[in-house]
Every structure is written in structure tokens, then in C-alpha cells.
Amino acid sequence: MQEKPMRRKDRQRSREEGLAILKNCEYGILSTVDADGQPYGTPLSYIVKDNKVYFHSAMNGHKIDNIKGNPKACFTVVGGTKPVYADNFSTYFESVVIFGNVSEVSDEKEKYDILYELAERYLPDYMDKADGDIKHSLSRTAVYGVEMEVVTVKAKR
Numbered sequence: 001m002q003e004k005p006m007r008r009k010d011r012q013r014s015r016e017e018g019l020a021i022l023k024n025c026e027y028g029i030l031s032t033v034d035a036d037g038q039p040y041g042t043p044l045s046y047i048v049k050d051n052k053v054y055f056h057s058a059m060n061g062h063k064i065d066n067i068k069g070n071p072k073a074c075f076t077v078v079g080g081t082k083p084v085y086a087d088n089f090s091t092y093f094e095s096v097v098i099f100g101n102v103s104e105v106s107d108e109k110e111k112y113d114i115l116y117e118l119a120e121r122y123l124p125d126y127m128d129k130a131d132g133d134i135k136h137s138l139s140r141t142a143v144y145g146v147e148m149e150v151v152t153v154k155a156k157r
Contacts (some may be wrong), residue, residue, distance in 0.1 A: 008154070018096045018153030020041065022048045025077035025096075030146070032066035032073050032102075038068055045073065046075075047117045052145035053098060056103070056112045059142050071101040074102035075146050084093070094155040111143045 013021075022028075029041045033104070042063045044055040053075050058062060080094040105111050112134055119130040 005094075009122070011154040013094070013155050015151050015153065016062045017155075018151050019048065020054070021079055021094050021096050021153065021155075022077060025079040028053070028065065028077040030073055030075050030077050033070055034062070034065060034066050035069050044075075045118060045122055047114065047121055049114070049117065051148050052100075053148065054118075054143060054145045056115060056118060057144060059140060063108070067102045067104075071103065072099075073102045073146055074099050080155070083157050087120065092157050094157070095153070097152045098146060102144050102146050102151035105143040105145060108138065111141070112138060112145050114145075115141065136144075 024043075026045075027043055028046055030044050031039060031041045034038055040062055046053050046055045053103040067097065068134060075098040076095065078093055078095045084090050084092055105114060113136045115138070116130055120127060123130075
């Protein structure tokens, strides 16, 4: 996908700032399209690693059917939101929109490592249970990565 120019260039931010926003936001939305062209957005927990956004999933379902039928996706996060009134109604925000192909992680060690990082990010106080729980569910858990092919970053502060 070719990146389209941002209309509000005064709000455009760098890719580096986008990576920081991604690391600070808690959840994102993965948007896919089904075989009939129907868009589908799924809220996800995620980690950022090696120019990809990784997430875990069940082995099947609407999202997985969409990915298998068309790996193109969009992943979006919004953070730093604050409604404000400054001469008019507005909102301060920061957002990152990523376009790229989704692929399944098939290597067992890589899957384990990503699931471990997800556990560290979301439940750091329970890391003593992470190894056993991950090993117990590894065979029935899918892990996918969205390649960060196009990244747009926008903020109003």
C-alpha cells in the first residue's frame, strides 16, 4: 500500500513518536475484511517487536477467517485523549494507524517468546505463572504479526 499524504500536516508526527505511542497505548483495533467485503474490527492486546505488532488469538473465528482470506489489515491505537474547549469543542489525542499484511507465527519458540512478552506487558505481577500457563496453552493458541508496512502518526496536543 502506498501511503497517502496526511491532510493535517501540522498534526503529523514521526514514526519514532508513533512507536512510543504504540508502546504506551494499552489496546488496539485490528481491522480486517471478510470474503463479502464486510469490514470487521477486533479489539486486541498486543506487543510491538521487530517492525511488527503481535497479538494472540484462538485458532479459528471470524478474525482468523478474514486473515486467511485476505492478509491485508489495518491496526489502530488512540491514546492521550482529552476533550478540551479552546475557542471551540475539540479533543487532544495521539493516534497510530498501521497498514500491513498479517502472518501467523509458526515457530514454537517465537510463539512462546511473544506470549511471554504479552504476559509481561499485561500481567507483570503474575510472571511466576507465565511459563506453565503458556506451555499448557501453546498448542491451542495462535500468534499473528502485522507487518508495519505503512505507519501514520497523528497528534493534537
